[in-house]
Amino acid sequence: MSLQAFQQALTDLVMSPALRARVAEDAHGQLAGYDLSEQELRRLAALAADPRVRTPTFLHRAFRLSMLANTVPRTCKVLGPGGIRELTHAWWAAGPPRTMQYLKEAQLFADFARGRLRDGSFQNDFLEEVLDTELAMLALGRSGLTWEPGTRPVPDDLAFRVLHLHPACRAIAWRHEPDAVLAALDAGRPLDGLPSGDHCLLLAAEGGGRLLLKTFRGEPARALLAVDGARPGGEICAAHGVPGRVLAELLEAGWLGSTVQ
């Protein structure tokens, strides 16, 4: 019996209407796992049946939802009210908030959403690419790193050098035209019927919180998405059907860097 156990049970009741319903039926059984005094049990049993506890539940959920709405607003638009309800309720049922940091909460939500997309229990054609893009935007915006335009010298031995993205850049795989999707979301237009096709959206932090967005298709897109900071240029060319000239252009533009193996 301790204040901690009481507060843990109270918090669980606030976060879960389902637990409240079960405790209202059988307080002793449902709360047996908490180390509670008789008085604490009586208090919690009364609160489980108290409809006023619905308000802190609502406020707690609004808080968690605001963490997503403030960090990944376009993802919320992609999901729409029905999708948000379905996915967030499943997400909240999976566990309490483990962080006060909005970015971290959004990342944990993203992991959860990707898992649901992968196992087929949730479907949305645009979710993953928009979510990945928004998370990358947030991470880059906070990184303090800067990419600067300009041409860079290209080393002769590119095939043997390990390639990596510029640290102030992120490459996101898209299965639709990124500009069309982002413009539709910002204008509040539906996404249905937007053309599909493999693209790479490259994000570059320009300093002062500004981000440059550039869309690539075909060979450069495949190259940007294949670069992993581990494989040399020659291997990437062979594995992804990318000519060496494409890698050289990306290096010259400063999107990629290289190191000697």
Add this chain to the structure above:
Amino acid sequence: MTSLQPADRLAGLPRLGVGLSYQAPLRGFVLEHLDSFDFLELIPDIFWADQGRGAPDRYRESVDAAPFLARVAASKPLIAHSVGLSIGSGDPFDAAHVEQIAAWQERYGFPWHSDHLSFNRLEHVTGHFMDTGVTLPVPFDHEVLDLLCERVDRVQARIPVPFLLENNVYYFEIPEQDMTEAEFLNRLTERTGCGLLLDLHNIYTNARNLGFDPWSMLASLDLSRVVEVHLGGGMEVDGVWLDAHSGPCPEEVWAMLEEVLPRAPRLCGVVFEMFGNYYPQVGPEPLLAELGRARRVLERRAA
């Protein structure tokens, strides 16, 4: 242990006047309307990312906080109103949080600082950081009072300026409590010498939702410990009045302020709270109107 007589702690505080509670969307308003308030109250926790207890480099401060705060601090006093201590939590006392507030107090010279009389964090039981985002009530029991008094003493021993606790907004009442809220607050301030941050909209909200008389609660509160008052507005959703900080202060809250003023000789600041997300919709006018009205009420009292 307290080193001063409790009554001494609140002596000689500056009468700051009307304060604005800072929220990120209000940044432009703050810089454009510096004349509309006398001091800025900030939630320091929004300027850093707390990595959780025991984490190395636990409080990672956001890079743009320092220039903005330095700019405001050049012309207005800053006050800290934290949400991070979770002083009523059954978890062990979070001394590292007090250290962080102490560092900011030294940096920005807060004349006083405050936190909420509630709990929102539970880390010890769950084994990982957890914050409900809602300030949940603690039972008004003798045992909890003892715990809080000891913790308030620790805060006061570490930070050289007065510490205030704010009366909580709560939407349900814990049954079988040893004391009323007013008795609990009176004993807490009397035993520790800490100040009271009296949130009148919290009292209004609690009274309206739980069906008690806010005036009799005010009548039984020792208002001599009040250093700061919070004003704010709310809205009704499904028959429940929410402490949403969504707009102007209800008339009854203004009337409560009039009742409090003559009985609060140590009052140094009246702060208007508005949730920043409403600002883009409502614009600067309601904020300017409420700050102006608070100023007129204080000036009339001074006259």
